[in-house]
Amino acid sequence: MNDKNYYVNTIIQQLFTGGRTLVWSWGAHDFKRLDEMTLMFKVNARRLEGYVYIRYCFGSDTYEVLFSEYPPKFTATNECGYEILEHATIKRLENVYCDDMTYRIDNEIERIPEYRY
Numbered sequence: 001m002n003d004k005n006y007y008v009n010t011i012i013q014q015l016f017t018g019g020r021t022l023v024w025s026w027g028a029h030d031f032k033r034l035d036e037m038t039l040m041f042k043v044n045a046r047r048l049e050g051y052v053y054i055r056y057c058f059g060s061d062t063y064e065v066l067f068s069e070y071p072p073k074f075t076a077t078n079e080c081g082y083e084i085l086e087h088a089t090i091k092r093l094e095n096v097y098c099d100d101m102t103y104r105i106d107n108e109i110e111r112i113p114e115y116r117y
Helices: 006-017 020-025 098-109
Strands: 029-035 038-044 049-057 062-068 089-096
Touching (some): 006 049, 020 098, 049 098
Antiparallel strands (some): 029 038
């Protein structure tokens, strides 16, 4: 791919296709491309006030989603230029398919048992 934003643009498109209203209900903002395969954005959701990282896993054609209270630490020492602090990661979802990505994120950061839908 010549377009270095291709995968991140695809992540955004698939995230919003899964439920535009859900994404906005999280207070999602400050969308940033961390590298060719990773999107980061800030949320002010019911169960998380922090950051969501969505990373495309090329071999399996799935996504890895990380939730953190802290932004990435930017460094000059690694090839990506950033490091997601593992000790700050609240939860990690692996093997997330595009068609259930938005719903799975919503279950982790917004949905509570009292919701009836």
